Amino acid sequence: MFKLWTAILKDARILIRDKAGLAVMFAMPVLLVVVIASIQNSTFQLVNDNKxxxxxxxxxxxxxxxxxxxxxxxxxxxxxxxxxxxxxxxxxxxxxxxxxxxxxxxxxxxxxxxxxxxxxxxxxxxxxxxxxxxxxxxxxxxxxxxxxxxxxxxxxxxxxxxxxxxxxxxxxxxxxxxxxxxxxxxxxxxxxxxxxxxxxxxxNNRSAIRQIPVARNGSIVIPNTTQHNVPAWTIFAMFFIVVSLSTNVVKEKLSGSFVRLKTLPTNYTLVLLAKQITYIGVTLAQVVVIFSLGIFLFPLIGLPRLNLPSDWIGLIVVSLVCGWCAVSYGIIVGVFAKTMEQAIGFGAVSVVILAAIGGIIVPAFAMPESLRLLMKISPLHWCLEAYYTLFLEGGHLKDVLYSLLPLVIIILALQIISLIRLKRQHLI
Amino acid sequence: MSLALHIQHLHFRYAENTGVIFDDFNLEIAKGERFGLLGPNGAGKTTLINLMTGVLKADKGKIDLMGKDIRTDEKEVKRMFGFVPQFYSFYQELSPVENLEFFGAWAGLNKQEIKQRTDELLEVLGLTSVRDKAVSKFSGGMKGRVNLAIGVIHKPSLLFLDEPTTGVDVQTRHAIVEYLKELNKTGTTLVYTSHLMSEAENLCTKVALMDAGKLIVHNDLNALLTSHPQGGLEGLFLKLTGKSYRDS
The missing domain is CATH 3.40.1710 (abc type-2 transporter like fold)
Known part of the structure; x- marks a missing residue:
């Protein structure tokens, strides 16, 4: 336990001292969610309020x-x-x-x-x-x-x-x-x-059309730009930790720390576990920061307030699984990348692509049939499905299990492939 | 003679379709020795160290460290030896204290032992005044001393040093060699590789010259210097390994 604790402490210290990495993980998504929500809200108002x-x-x-x-x-x-x-x-x-x-x-x-x-x-x-x-x-x-x-x-x-x-x-x-x-x-x-x-x-005797959102919990809270954008861009932020995490892994490989750890009486999988715990902590911190913005800052800048789902346990479980999936993705990119440039370049671009095909940037219903199939391989899609079930449909934990199962399968696959690769590189 | 390291019939190559690095390689190092493993680039020194420290696994053969098989008693063996790699293999964002805390814990020490050893080592290696500063801001010599401190934090019985003075200044080199001699006096066996023949002459009691995965010479340093009085260890090295470049 002491070993695990020192490893978590080590990664947390490295993370805190990486100012650029922190900016990418926190400032960038915060900016993104505020800007996108504002733009979409003004577009919504343009269409509905302006002629x-x-x-x-x-x-x-x-x-x-x-x-x-x-x-x-x-x-x-x-x-x-x-x-x-x-x-x-x-x-x-x-x-x-x-x-x-x-x-x-x-x-x-x-x-x-x-x-x-x-x-x-x-x-x-x-x-x-x-x-x-x-x-x-x-x-x-x-x-x-x-x-x-x-x-x-x-x-x-x-x-x-x-x-x-x-x-x-x-x-x-x-x-x-x-x-x-x-x-x-x-x-x-x-x-x-x-x-x-x-x-x-x-x-002029046309009958009126009533619009009612169909929620699982029977509520008729009308979804708005905040309810759509905050969960979506929180997921994007979570997966963007790939930049920091993968470079952290590559740095350890290149500096020889991996090799040094291999000469110590311990298993490197414990180091990976510590790294995952630290970074899952980071993703949860991102969730808290971005959701807090939606609740407290958005109303102050004229945007609709974020309404949290009623099922808190569901929200925590979904956030944990999404965070773990993002961390697993960061680990695999770091394991396969040979240089930090590769990790940063591939990591960032791949997350944008996965976000695009996953329905974060373009709504899933607006995608062509061929892309909808591809969408299912994007972990961001399943994260989004799970969050939307909670945020927009008023669902509970049992309702998101269908979305969490593919995520767990993706996590296991990423972890197993990473371990096999490390074994082949004589690093574990 | 009690052995610190015993390699028997070692066979190794990196992958199926690559060349053989070691074929029926044998080596014995007695406890308490200061053993120099010398050779040109590509001789197989670093690969041998990686095999001896368990970083790489041998295809065939047996490696015993302090009487224990590295394959079957891996955890026990790893508690007994220390390793100082050629490069600065630690976390440059962290301070010496934070690095020693992490690697000390992973070497099996408890919190109290780590604190005590950290204070001792930083004092001996002249790093007390910078104990809480990020290593990334250190000079090459200071980084070299941090690298050494991490390798010996758990008081190993056997210490592997892969070119430990690469990139450090003369003062640090001198301090490291003197520290290693003191460490050896307390019973730690040293297995050391270097390209610096004068440093090897100063530190080692026994040397092995190897090339292309084979031992060419293996003897007491004094005996070798007596048999080749002209040119010292460097002269003998050039005579046995040739003067052509080794760029592989």
Missing amino acids: IPLLICNRDGGEGSQQLVVALRKIGMFDVLPEDSTLNDKQLGAAMQKKDVMVAVVIPNGFSQAVQHKAQSVAGKALDELGIEAAKSDSSKATGEVPPVTMFYNPVLQESFRYSVQGALQSAQQFTENREVLQALYQALNNAKLSDSLEQSIL
Whole structure:
């Protein structure tokens, strides 16, 4: 026990005196979690609280196109800038850049007429189906395709964001076309124009959609950027100890301390055990520091407060297993690396890659199918699953066992491979 | 004659498809000797030390230290010998006291024994004034003395020294050699390798010259110097191993 204690003390002293290493392990992730959470929170607020500037070039000017503009205004997502129908495509591009507009919509000439003809055609077909002779319908008019509305967008606009805008546009267009069909039907049946109040009550009677997060514990706490980001970047920080731990191992190999220890009446696996205990302690300290920031600092800087899971035992067990996995990864990188540069370079880059495929940087649901398979080999993915089960789904220890089992298997594999490698290098 | 070290029919190579380093190698070192293991680069000195200290495992043959087999009585044997490697094999971020505390514990000493030996060694080796400073800031000579102190903290009966004065100044070299002589007087057997023939002449009572994994000469130092009066140990060394470079 005395040997183990002196080894833990030795590693702790080396760690404390490594100021750069401490910065990488604590300052960097703290900075990262604050910056990422702030950015994502502001993006969230931008989408939900602010309106997107939209430039409309209405080259049609008819009633249908006016209705489309009204519908776009009503969606509430856009801040519709004053229309200018005289702009050509080139001028439109220049205007977008000048006014810093990300999206512009061009309603083509003939849009209203085409929509009207299409509506009358649809209404006529509907009346024919019902066996009603249209009084004064104009259903016999030939119908062509409605010329497409064009959406110009700045190439920096993210794809997912562009799809949201496109969805909103289609919704507005659908509303306009439905209104025309309704008008045509009413006109054909009653030989009169549909009143505004009836039109409003027919077209605007959409039912509300309630959004409820499904939690395992039945609670309906709405997840926010903090609940997503703090656990995710804590895991990233834990695995980033690979830089410090692997260089520590390489330094011991290169300095000959490994060899010296081999001449002493002890087993080097005990040295590795001491190293693991010390660094698991570091990962737990990271958890405490970053979670404390989420609880105490975030509300002070305008970010949502971190709500800890109700199952404390689950949180401690998950943190311990994640920390142990990160430490095992650091050990194996150190065992295989021949120089400190190799350990630092490979260690840092590999953690970023594992974070990317593990769902830390890009959400798992947004990944292509092929990467989702690859994701399962990333220990960071299983760590994230376990934390999300606790933080977002209100799960308990029994609910995270499914995620902890792969982590334990990964830990055992990393440890066994490290020991085999050390044996082959005559170091144990 | 009571033996401190007895190597019988040693056979070793690093891997299956590599050359044989030792083939039926034999060596005896008596207790209380100051034994110099000399040879050019690539002669196999460091490999032999690694085999004698259990860092490497022999393919065949038997190595007994203080009458115990290093394979079967590994833990017991490792308590009896000390090792001072060629390089500064300790933690440069730590102070001499912290290094001695760690290596002392791992050599099997308790807290009280470590404290007592640390104070003694730092005093003898002139490191008391820097006992709590990080070794990384030390000169080569001071690091060499820390390296030596770690090797002898548990008062070994047999001490292996692999070029212990490499990179140290003349004063430190002198101090180390004198300390080793004093240590030998208390009964510690020394097994020492070096490229410095004058230092070997000063320290050793018996020497073995080896090349390409084989012993060329193995005799009392005085007997060797008497039989080769001209050029001393260095002259004999060059005569037996040649003057061509050993860059392997």
